[in-house]
Amino acid sequence: MRLSRYFLPVLKEDPKEAQIVSHRLMLRAGMIKQQAAGIYSWLPLGFKVLRRIEAIVHEEQQRVGHIPLLMPTLQSADLWRESGRYDDYGEEMLRIRDRHKRDLLYGPTNEEMITDIFRGHVNSYKDLPLTLYHVQWKFRDEMRPRFGVMRGREFLMKDGYNFDLTREDALHAYNRHLVSYLRTYERMGLQAIPMRADGGPIGGDYTHEFLVLAETGESEVFYDSAITDLTFGDREIDHDSHAACQAVLEEFTSRYARTDETHDEAIFAQVPEERRRSARGIEVGQIFYFGTKYSEPMGATVVGPDGSRVPVHMGSHGIGVSRLLGAIIEASHDDKGIIWPEGVTPFHVGIVNLKQGDPSTDSACEAIYRDLKARGLDPLYDDRDERAGAKFATMDLIGLPWRITVGPRGLARNKVELTSRRTGEAEEIAAQDAITRLAGVYAPILGQPVSAA
Template identity: 60%
Template sequence: MRLTRAFLPTLKETPAEAQIVSHRLMLRAGLIRQTSAGIYAWLPAGWRVLQRVTQIVREEQDRAGAQEVLMPTIQSAELWQRSGRYEDYGKEMLRLKDRHDRDMLFGPTNEEMITDIFRGYATSYRDLPRNLYHIQWKFRDEVRPRFGVMRGREFLMKDAYSFDMTMEGAQHSYRQMMLAYLRTFQRMGLKAVPMRADTGPIGGNLSHEFIILAETGESTVFYDSEFESRDWADTSLGYDDVPALQGFFDQVTSMYAATEEMHDATAWQSVPEARRREGKGIEVGHIFYFGQKYSATMGLSVAGPDGTTVVPEMGSYGIGVSRLVAALIEANHDEAGIKWPDAVAPWKLAILNLKPGDAGCDALCEKLYAAFPDQAVYDDRAERAGVKFNDADLMGFPWQAIIGPRGAANGRVELKRRMTGEREELSFEDALARLSA
């Protein structure tokens, strides 16, 4: 992407309405634009980040055995009336009528719809277990939308729903999703801590929220430092290994982790003092096991192995995909701007031509750009070097390749690593090898 042709509308000044770091930087770096209260358009750079985050979520759900579907945003009120949640959900639900005067709603979640879909398919115990997920836009009419996409009204969410024959099977599905979530966040370069949580309007009796550790987080958290050192990506732990997954779950839940509301001062004292950590966090995921709460009310049942009727056990598992983009910025920024982890960056490299029109600079920049056509932004604008440096730092590209007349004359490229600030001057060939690696 050449910046002379790109739609990357950066801002020098911070908009007055932006109250937190991620909101300020998303607006200034040209990732989003507000269209109405709590609703945002995603511009090219922001959309690329959102797609990368979505793909990581999708890959880890697939690896855990979940299968992707796509459900509509508009739902029939009749489904929610059958579950008893239509009136209980409150004013956050956007209710509407179609041209035939039928009550409809913009879905805030999908427990009712997925249960109804599965009910039309499942007849026997052979049809279980199943875990179905989709990545879809939701709408919740927040009374005070704020903090940009962190607490907007329209948001992109991954929600998965498991169906099992027994409580034990459902709890195994729950443990699979806990592991998948930890691996998902780790791949994005985030430290996530699962904390026992209230089930809220979803219902059920087992629930964990996943908290991303960030200095600018919205809630105070207390946790065992063991969470920070674990390698959740270890593939020796398989999703279908029931005893090993149970051991993993027992180990995770035995380590102390609590939000301020759930904090137990007595239990906290049992954590070795050297491992006690207190900080700030942002919720980016929530998993629930709620048994037969929806399967029973929605009329879902199957024939068991002995011919008796069985009502399946269910769980649901959500990740705030668009919220994750803001959380990534909250966890990775400095005074100059965003510091994207490699896995989610819109482009991995910014090529800064410090003197467009200089034959040596132009030739070396073009040569480097040709090597990374889909992963690089080429700043070929006729701007001062300071403007280019500032914009590259603001937009947070993991690598910057800085090419000026002196370096170009000698075939040299200065590489800057945005995450650490380290700089190194290399030959073109060595720079190419470093970036390729």
């Protein structure tokens, strides 16, 4: 993309309404615009990151065999009366009446609807196991929406639901979700720690939240610092193997790590003192096993091997897709702006032309731009007639991980400058070498397989 033809409305000044850094930086970098309390437009740069995150979520879900579908944003109130949650849910549920005076609601989650889909179409244990998921906009009418996309009212969530014959199979699905989530977050450059949590309105007492450590987190968390040494990496796991997934669960949950809802001082005291940590965390996902809580009242049963009908065991598993943008920025920024991890950056590299209009720098930039695109990379070329300082400030603010700077003095020696946003290190290098270097950096990211076997 050429910046002169893009829509990147960066702000020069800090917006007053933003209380936390991610909200401030998303507004300043022209990523979002508030349209009503807790309701945002995703401007082009923000939308691009949102799509990258959504794509990672889809890829990792499909890698482990989960099947995408899409449920609507609006739901019939009758469905929620069946589960008993229509009256329980309280004021966070946005209730709507249509022109025929029928009660609808803007879905805050989809347990009822997916159970309805299941019971309408699945009849036999032979069709299990089954995990369906979608990535869809939700609405929760928060009393006090704030912190930008971190606590918005209209937000994008991935929610998935497993249907299994037995508790044991459903716990395997739970573990498989944990495995896939670990990998999902790592691809986004995040360390998200699974912590014992509370069921809340979804229900179930078997649940883990995934938390990213950050000073601005809404939750107080307590953990054994040894857990931060764990990484999932690019292990190849057989996702059908109960033992393999169980082993990952044990590895990542055997250390003490809890939110304040489930924190237990007595157990925490057994952690060696030098490893005891309390900190703030941002919740970016949660997995639940809740057995037959919805299948029983809603009649989601299958014929089992012995011919009798049994309610299925279920769980639900969510990733806060839109909130992840905030969480990533909270975890990765400096005083100049955002620092995107390579896995989610809106553009792979920025090109800064120090002397726009100069035939040699213009043609060098055009050639670099073209060659990067030919390698499958997505560059942002700042081709505006602006001074160098303004161009650098914009690139630093929007946080592209790499920058190629092209100026007449460097070109005289056949060199450009390749700069890392994270370290600030700059290197004089031939343009073709910079392109090859970047192609190498992004090869593992661009090469991610998209669908499961």
